[in-house]
Every structure is written in structure tokens, then in C-alpha cells.
Amino acid sequence: MGRALAAAALAAGHPTVVWNRTPDKAEALVAQGAMLAPTAADAVGGASVTIACVLNYGAVRASLAGLADPPEGTLVNLSSGHAGEARALASWAAQRGINYLDGAILTPAPTIGTGAATILYSGPQTLFHRSRPLLETFGGTSIYLGEDIGVASAYEMALLDLFAMSVGGLAHAFALAIAEGIEPAAFARLAKGIGALLPDLADRFADQLAAGRFPADVSSIASAGSAVAHVSDAAAARGIDTTPLRAIQRIIGRAAAAGYGGDSYARLAQFLAGTDHPGVSAESAAPEPSQSALRGAGPR
Ligand SMILES: NC(=O)c1ccc[n+]([C@@H]2O[C@H](COP(=O)([O-])OP(=O)(O)OC[C@H]3O[C@@H](n4cnc5c(N)ncnc54)[C@H](OP(=O)(O)O)[C@@H]3O)[C@@H](O)[C@H]2O)c1
Structure with missing residues (x-):
């Protein structure tokens, strides 16, 4: 799913930095023009919006554990998990000064970048609006469900x-x-x-x-x-x-x-x-x- 999201951003002309625990999986994206960051912290550092899409919320935390300074941009987590996990990650992010928006992808990876994608978002509305130009590249229907960070999950x-x-x-x-x-x-x-x-x-x-x-x-x-x-x-x-x-x-x-x-x-x-x-x-x-x-x- 991470590859589909990054490919959609690249196809829409967004300068895109990618990171994955197993870097080889990013080869095709690099060939399409993505920059490969050596660590997740490097990928997040200069980004206005970071999309996290890994196995679960624990993997998001593990990936971002090395983050030294709070990034200025917004972290949008599209990994699956339940509402309690989204709220716990929001507290974790708040303690580190990270702007955090949560989301949930309802459709399979091949729909990303097409009219068939459906993605839900919840959390601070200002972050949703700020991230929208990138989020719209994922295609289809984006539904903002409100300020409660747990609702999308x-x-x-x-x-x-x-x-x-x-x-x-x-x-x-x-x-x-x-x-x-x-x-x-x-x-x-x-x-x-x-x-x-x-x-x-x-x-x-x-x-x-x-x-x-x-x-x-x-x-x-x-x-x-x-x-x-x-x-x-x-x-x-x-x-x-x-x-x-x-x-x-x-x-x-x-x-x-x-x-x-x-x-x-x-x-x-x-x-x-x-x-x-x-x-x-x-x-x-x-x-x-x-x-x-x-x-x-x-x-x-
Ligand atoms: N695929 C879909 O159609 C679909 C649809 C809706 C929602 N989703 C959601 O999207 C998320 C990703 O799904 P996926 O299909 O891309 O899953 P996947 O193919 O199994 O990939 C899992 C990703 O998580 C990474 N990961 C796992 N444990 C990690 C850890 N401890 N630290 C850092 N990275 C870790 C993996 O890195 P490695 O490559 O190094 O193993 C890989 O990039 C999931 O939450 C899933 O529920 C997927």
C-alpha cells in the first residue's frame, strides 16, 4: 500500500521521499523519481506532509523512534488499527510536538490514484486542509469525519x-x-x-x-x-x-x-x-x- 500511495504522489508531480524498513522494495519508486531516505527520521525531516502506511500502529512508532526533533510538517497515519490505538498514537505524537492526522484506507492498493479509492480521515481539521493537495492525489473519495482522532479507525x-x-x-x-x-x-x-x-x-x-x-x-x-x-x-x-x-x-x-x-x-x-x-x-x-x-x- 505504501508503494501505491507514493506512486500516486509521484504521478501527480509531488516531490516524494520514501523510506521502507526493507529498502529494496523502493527500487521501482526510485526509478520513477522518488528519493530514498536512509532512515525514517530523514524522510520525515524536511517534509510538509508524511504519510505513514505500515503494518500497524506499533510499526509506525518503531519507524519513528529515531526522530530527534519534532518535524514541522504533518504526520498522516494510514496504517490500520483500532480507535484506541489512534488515540494513543495521538498522545505519543503530541508529547513529541508532532502534528498528527489519522486515516483509514477502505479500498485495496490497486484503487489508489484511481476514482475507486476511498479513504477516511479524522483529527485536526486544519491539518486535513493543509495536507489536502497531497491527499487528493490518492484519488477517489476522501471523507473527513471530524476532530476526534479515533473516528476514522x-x-x-x-x-x-x-x-x-x-x-x-x-x-x-x-x-x-x-x-x-x-x-x-x-x-x-x-x-x-x-x-x-x-x-x-x-x-x-x-x-x-x-x-x-x-x-x-x-x-x-x-x-x-x-x-x-x-x-x-x-x-x-x-x-x-x-x-x-x-x-x-x-x-x-x-x-x-x-x-x-x-x-x-x-x-x-x-x-x-x-x-x-x-x-x-x-x-x-x-x-x-x-x-x-x-x-x-x-x-x-
Ligand atoms: N494492501 C491493501 O490493499 C490495504 C487496504 C487497506 C488498508 N491497508 C492497510 O495498509 C497498511 C499496510 O498494508 P500493506 O498491504 O502494505 O501491508 P504489507 O504488504 O504487509 O506491508 C507491511 C509494511 O509494514 C512494514 N513493517 C512491518 N513491521 C514493521 C516494523 N516493525 N517497523 C517498520 N516497518 C514495518 C513492512 O516493512 P518491510 O517491507 O520491511 O517488511 C512493510 O512496508 C496495513 O495497516 C493495512 O491494513 C492495506
Whole structure:
């Protein structure tokens, strides 16, 4: 990703200094006109804007550990991590007199410099505006989310949650399909229909969470529990690992035990967040529900 960002800056005519722990990886960028700095501190020194994009927040700190004097420019960290890490890095930067803006890249490296890139930013608005001429070279959509330094990372993690669970679900579903002898291409054609339900579901979740009302006009937590139990049985019969399904059953069982079986699935988000019911949380010590308890979980 660092190479894609630097290439976009170079292509837009920005004088660009690059640094990477393994310098060989910068060869193509140097051939395109980048200057290779011997240390990260050297790269940051004279820059008006520094883009950090490494493995994680720890790697950002490790890279900048040798920084002697606070740089005049702005540090924009586009490495992934959670909101708490962004806030901790902001404190670390403030103690060293570093101007710090956080960001999160939502799209893959090949989108950088094209209209398909989407990058979120949060932190001091003045730093966002000051860095904008460079940030715009990354293309696509830049969204500034406000002064709270942790917000870009918070969005990134929630969206990655959706992506990780969806892709995990896709892998599990294909496993079950092929174990049942279904041809992958035939399965994919119908699987796309399930994926197409998600945009409307996202809006329904948002509306219900905003209203604080969860009518099960399409389906309820209890009926979802019943469906998951069927799938879990089918996967077990084929010797496929049912761990992800049992995790979902467990959450549904806890929500049903708290009296939400007759509510829509959106209630589960509020239940998991622990904002629904004082004293009841998804992490409470309720026993793992049996399959039959889930099947029988009815309306409140
Ligand atoms: N790739 C994508 O499509 C994509 C999309 C969205 C967000 N992101 C985020 O962008 C960031 C970079 O992703 P990537 O795909 O470029 O990852 P990557 O290919 O695995 O590269 C990791 C980079 O971090 C450096 N690094 C790791 N540990 C380090 C340390 N302790 N000190 C200094 N440098 C260290 C590596 O240096 P070496 O080369 O020396 O190992 C390398 O430059 C990640 O936070 C990722 O989540 C990536």
C-alpha cells in the first residue's frame, strides 16, 4: 500500500521521499523519481506532509523512534488499527510536538490514484486542509469525519468486521456447498442473491437502531436462530467445522434468553453493544444454549 500511495504522489508531480524498513522494495519508486531516505527520521525531516502506511500502529512508532526533533510538517497515519490505538498514537505524537492526522484506507492498493479509492480521515481539521493537495492525489473519495482522532479507525474496524464475517461466511458456505456436491459456479449464481439482500438490510438496521424499535416484520432473532441451527446440523453432518455457527448460535441464545427472541435481528446489534438493557450484556455468563433451546426461542 505504501508503494501505491507514493506512486500516486509521484504521478501527480509531488516531490516524494520514501523510506521502507526493507529498502529494496523502493527500487521501482526510485526509478520513477522518488528519493530514498536512509532512515525514517530523514524522510520525515524536511517534509510538509508524511504519510505513514505500515503494518500497524506499533510499526509506525518503531519507524519513528529515531526522530530527534519534532518535524514541522504533518504526520498522516494510514496504517490500520483500532480507535484506541489512534488515540494513543495521538498522545505519543503530541508529547513529541508532532502534528498528527489519522486515516483509514477502505479500498485495496490497486484503487489508489484511481476514482475507486476511498479513504477516511479524522483529527485536526486544519491539518486535513493543509495536507489536502497531497491527499487528493490518492484519488477517489476522501471523507473527513471530524476532530476526534479515533473516528476514522473506528469506522475502519466496524467495516472490517462486516468484511471479515462476510468473507468467513462465504468460505463456510462454499465449503458446505462443495461437500454436498454442488458445483461452485452454480452455487455462486445463487449466493449473489443473498449478498444482494445486504444493502437493504443495512438501511433497515440503521432505521431500527435510530428509532430504538425492532419489529420483526421480516424475520425474528428466534427464526434466525432456527435457521442457524439447521445449517450447523448440516455442516456437522458433513464433518465441517461448526465453530463460527456455534458462536452465532450462542449470541442468539443469549439474546433470546434476555427476552429478545421476537425482535428483529437489528436488536442483536444493540444487544452485542451492551446498550440495550442495564445488567444484561452479550458477555454475561449465560450458558451456551442447546440447539433445541434455540429452535424453541419464541417471541417475548
Ligand atoms: N494492501 C491493501 O490493499 C490495504 C487496504 C487497506 C488498508 N491497508 C492497510 O495498509 C497498511 C499496510 O498494508 P500493506 O498491504 O502494505 O501491508 P504489507 O504488504 O504487509 O506491508 C507491511 C509494511 O509494514 C512494514 N513493517 C512491518 N513491521 C514493521 C516494523 N516493525 N517497523 C517498520 N516497518 C514495518 C513492512 O516493512 P518491510 O517491507 O520491511 O517488511 C512493510 O512496508 C496495513 O495497516 C493495512 O491494513 C492495506
